[in-house]
Amino acid sequence: MTNLSILGTGNMGQAIAAVAAKGGHSVQQLGENDTNTPVTGDIVVLAVPYPAISDVLAKRGDQFAGKIIVDITNPLNFETFDSLVVPADSSAAAEIAAALPQSRVLKAFNTTFAGTLAAGTVGPLTTTVLIAGDDADAKATLADVVTSGGLNAMDAGALKRARELEAAGFLQLTLAAAEKVSWTGGFGVIA
């Protein structure tokens, strides 16, 4: 059993909490009013919108030392829906990893809509969570949470691949915003 702390009570935070609970893991879910409650999980999922990340890091960065930190963000420019706000040669995950040198940072869940995490399926496929990171043990720990919760997990490579995961997540969001795919559809992964 793994102990998870999930920061954020929106639809992504709720869906990830449900996956973890289904797999028999313990979940501490913290919302905006819980800023004084320390995180207790070995895995901390940052299920907050990208604009809130810097505040979370400022307030809780010290608590994250030694933990696995999971960045799920898609750092879109939400005014234009036409670009990311991170530098083209970087990623939100790279920024977070740079701010948390004592943590093992993973990128995951940004290419799966909340609806496909909750359903466990995307169309006829089992939902696949792509996980990028530089620490194999951390990736395996998160993958176990994902698979025990009934989803597929796939190692997407080193943390530098977060750039491509964020591009894919952005692309998928633009397709949903343009009503080319539904919020229960999008990209599936066929092994």
Add this chain to the structure above:
Amino acid sequence: MTNLSILGTGNMGQAIAAVAAKGGHSVQQLGENDTNTPVTGDIVVLAVPYPAISDVLAKRGDQFAGKIIVDITNPLNFETFDSLVVPADSSAAAEIAAALPQSRVLKAFNTTFAGTLAAGTVGPLTTTVLIAGDDADAKATLADVVTSGGLNAMDAGALKRARELEAAGFLQLTLAAAEKVSWTGGFGVIA
């Protein structure tokens, strides 16, 4: 019926030619030894590896005026398989469009492996060709070729989205190279 010229006789060129032929379109397929044969198609598919593109543009750029040019490349660093060789804030498609101001350039087919174009399916899904470009008529013309050949076509937005399509194509190639997905699998699109 649309007339297509396909430059390149590799597995991608062959697969795209087969899709077009299945849809009842005429296909002129040209290989390396056909450099003196002018292209006759209204759609020209550049089914050559990215490193060969500059040579094609130098030799045939004048012939491409007024035509729909389809860039299918994934501009990987094939030595490292760890990055793209185009600038982070650009794309191969953007470079090609800049070189061909008299053409309507589309990005397409770079997120579908040859095997999924040939089979028409990726796992249980019909293969979907994502098409980005700035000219709606050009996108509709190519989409008609794709759908008449039995595949799905999806408008992925403006040509600037080629950056994300190339990132997604790169990601998919790294997953296949790492044997996480097969060359007949990869990303599927669920509407």
